[in-house]
Amino acid sequence: MTNTLERKIKVENNPSIFPKNQWYVIALSKELKQNMIARKVLNIPLIIFRDEHGQVQALEDRCCHRGMPLSCGTLENGRVRCGYHGLLYDGTGQCVEVPGQDKIPSKAKVKAYTVVEKQGLVWLWYSFGQEIADIEPPDYPYHDHPDYLYDGDVYHYQAPYQLIHDNLMDLSHLAYVHLKTIGGNAKIHMNAEMKVTQNDDQVVVKRHMINSEPPPTYSMAYPFTGKIDRWQEIDFRVSHIRIWTGAINAGTDSLDNPDRDGFNMRGFHAITPETEDTCHYFWTMSTNPQIDRENIANVVIEQTRLTFDEDKVVIENQYKNLKQFENSEMVGIHIDVGLVRARRMVEQLI
Structure with missing residues (x-):
């Protein structure tokens, strides 16, 4: 019990390298058309893309199956196909298809990040936990x-x-x-x-x-x-x-x-x-x-x-x-x- 508590304290007290609970720009809107961007920000490897509805999404750049970078795959109608074994992910990070297998494991998903596109800029909410930002990204009216x-x-x-x-x-x-x-x-x-x-x-x-x-x-x-x-x-x-x-x-x-x-x-x-x-x-x-x-x-x-x-x-x-x-x-x-x-x-x- 003591060792578990010590480990938890160490994780919770680990100082952040960059200021958290902030909106950070991760892309310009004009960069995203029918393409994926592989970009590391804040020490987080991401893929950034538009889903089937044209909404910008950001997922961790890792297939949950064998850890292949998803950026080595392809974008298919707003979903990301892993270039190793073909697992298909939607904009929420959920695996929606495993080739050759009907049942999709419940753990087959990757982390999705809170992103907002506003005035030609794509902002990511960088926080201490999983909480969603309770404030909008900054306004820049000159765009x-x-x-x-x-x-x-x-x-x-x-x-x-x-x-x-x-x-x-x-x-x-x-x-x-x-x-x-x-x-x-x-x-x-x-x-x-x-x-x-x-x-x-x-x-x-x-x-x-x-x-x-x-x-x-x-x-x-x-x-x-x-x-x-x-x-x-x-x-x-x-x-x-x-x-x-x-x-x-x-x-x-x-x-x-x-x-x-x-x-x-x-x-x-x-x-x-x-x-x-x-x-x-x-x-x-x-x-x-x-x-x-x-x-x-x-x-x-x-x-x-x-x-x-x-x-x-x-x-x-x-x-x-x-x-x-x-x-x-x-x-x-x-x-x-x-x-x-x-x-x-x-x-x-x-």
Whole structure:
């Protein structure tokens, strides 16, 4: 009895590696057509697919018969056929057919996860137990807002997810990493007026760069008449980060006006851990072109893609070097306030 109790306590007290009782993005809607995606998230190997009703489902990537990855099988009318002995599973994880055998064993099923498709994103509820989420996945209205057009992509990083958090919480690096796209004057970036606020589940960083030169992407996308008043508003949530950037002609409105016009880029950044050392980065960019909407939106999205390509090189090289100098201390500077608070929030949840 004592040994059983000890084992139970060890399981229940096992600390989670990633924050639980959270919604995490596991796919973009556009990735799923008549196909299966094999994707490990949060150390869980999954297959993600649409069932016969077009609903997104996520099952553990394992046949209950001999452990073959279901991702090595086929999708048949919204059901998954194991590629080893042909067991067929529906979207709930229940085996519904065993070839050559009428009776299906009662234990013939695999784990299904709670997933919700919303506004072009597929969210998975990651919890401590089997409970169903009592809250809806986050709302992101700019994916279906009539004034905005958006697109995005998925990147795989050979780096821990929190290094991407760090990168996004500190946009002063734009002047050095993204000179040809969304960068700008380095001095203005490093000395931008910055305000950091926090509540129970958010860290918000606001940076204003008044009377600055428009960077290349801004000039391509919007008819500025000269210098601009530029803003960066970073809204950190545990499973994703929302970044509102943009600019107006200098002196034409207050950057504290939530309804200000001008050029807007609203980035959605969902960084979902794959393992302790790797992650998936689901990003979208929504923008509000006034004229030639499709063309300008495509330019903005492609420019965004270029910046993320640049970030990926930086972050993966950073992680390689951190592993080489794993006992070295990292010294903080003034621009680190937001990322430090975000890291503390994640640590508290874990």
